[in-house]
Amino acid sequence: MTFRWSYLLVPILAVYLTWPAPPLPDAALSHMRRGNYFWFKCSESGESHRIFYIDTPGDSPSARTLVLLHGFPIGSIDWNLMLPGLRKMFSRIIVPEQLGFGFSDKPAFYRYTMDGQAQIFESLLEHLGVTSVHILSHDTGALVGFQMVKRFNARHSSLGEKNPLRLLSSTAINGPLFLRLDNQLALQYVIHLPVVGYVLTYVGFEGLYRFNLRPMFGNDVDESVKQLGYAVLRYKDGHLAQSRIFHYMKERELYEDGWAAALQDTHIPVSYIFGPADWFHLSTGFEHYKLKVPRSHSAVLAEHIGHTPLWEDPSAAVNAYREFLVSENLIP
Numbered sequence: 001m002t003f004r005w006s007y008l009l010v011p012i013l014a015v016y017l018t019w020p021a022p023p024l025p026d027a028a029l030s031h032m033r034r035g036n037y038f039w040f041k042c043s044e045s046g047e048s049h050r051i052f053y054i055d056t057p058g059d060s061p062s063a064r065t066l067v068l069l070h071g072f073p074i075g076s077i078d079w080n081l082m083l084p085g086l087r088k089m090f091s092r093i094i095v096p097e098q099l100g101f102g103f104s105d106k107p108a109f110y111r112y113t114m115d116g117q118a119q120i121f122e123s124l125l126e127h128l129g130v131t132s133v134h135i136l137s138h139d140t141g142a143l144v145g146f147q148m149v150k151r152f153n154a155r156h157s158s159l160g161e162k163n164p165l166r167l168l169s170s171t172a173i174n175g176p177l178f179l180r181l182d183n184q185l186a187l188q189y190v191i192h193l194p195v196v197g198y199v200l201t202y203v204g205f206e207g208l209y210r211f212n213l214r215p216m217f218g219n220d221v222d223e224s225v226k227q228l229g230y231a232v233l234r235y236k237d238g239h240l241a242q243s244r245i246f247h248y249m250k251e252r253e254l255y256e257d258g259w260a261a262a263l264q265d266t267h268i269p270v271s272y273i274f275g276p277a278d279w280f281h282l283s284t285g286f287e288h289y290k291l292k293v294p295r296s297h298s299a300v301l302a303e304h305i306g307h308t309p310l311w312e313d314p315s316a317a318v319n320a321y322r323e324f325l326v327s328e329n330l331i332p
Contacts, residue, residue: 006197021234028232031077032103038127040120052103056092065130066090074229075102078310085318087128089331096121100245106238119145122165132166141260142175150262171253174281174307177253181285206288215279221311260292269328273320277306297324
């Protein structure tokens with residue numbers, strides 16, 4: 001009887017698909033212990049999900065609250081290296097985690113949208129008794145921030161709006177506003193396709209993940225950060241939600257002009273901090289942002305800093321943000 005190697009495919013695939021997620025590193029476990037959970041009920045589906053957040057006091061005596069909106073792919077832990085510098089400027093800092101990321105719930109078949117994430121954060125801030133806030137965002141978190149500005153503008157022009165939340169400023173760090181002017185990985189185009197995207201996220205592995213993250217992190221970022229990112233991504237089977245989360249690519253195509261208009265039309269100070277070595281969000285996109293939102297303050301970091309200043313040079317990012325706040329008389 002001739003042995004067929006194809007007989008091995010089923011057990012090999014079964015082992016692969018049930019291979020356990022890597023354990024969370026100590027840094028992730030320590031971060032998780034610092035946080036709390038907020039239950040959010042989706043008005044569209046009626047489902048309730050747990051949202052992870054950290055609410056930490058700052059060192060400033062003035063009553064200024066900052067909310068930090070993380071991007072892809074890790075989560076709220078991205079802000080840890082910037083927190084010491086940010087605490088000096090604010091009396092309270094809230095670091096929420098988007099649904100589908102980090103230690104928040106990660107429903108695989110949820111309809112993820114930027115407006116939905118904005119609603120979650122607004123509900124969290126209301127739950128915490130916050131009525132005025134500054135926004136500092138990074139990467140896809142900037143899209144949530146842009147949507148919060150758009151929603152704030154609509155509230156400001158509507159006398160019947162009951163939401164009391166006031167935005168005092170909004171700053172994006174390497175935010176992906178103009179899709180047509182950015183570089184994209186092939187994975188980003190494929191992963192949000194029906195069926196194909198879900199299968200890809202299911203059979204994805206750490207090597208593929210780290211390969212696709214190479215353009216995201218600069219050369220000065222340690223490999224342990226990518227290992228941390230993959231472990232956090234796999235936590236609560238978060239990899240299975242990625243095809244739905246990547247729906248934001250379509251949203252960028254549909255809403256980029258509306259977000260730019262919201263930033264230009266709003267009465268609050270806005271700014272953009274740019275790491276020019278970013279492989280994804282190119283200088284052409286940054287220059288286009290300045291044309292579309294001429295009222296925005298802008299800052300360019302050192303030429304070697306790329307997509308993730310939060311990890312590559314957190315001190316430079318903090319200093320650029322401080323300069324913006326001072327220039328707008330938002331801090332002394």
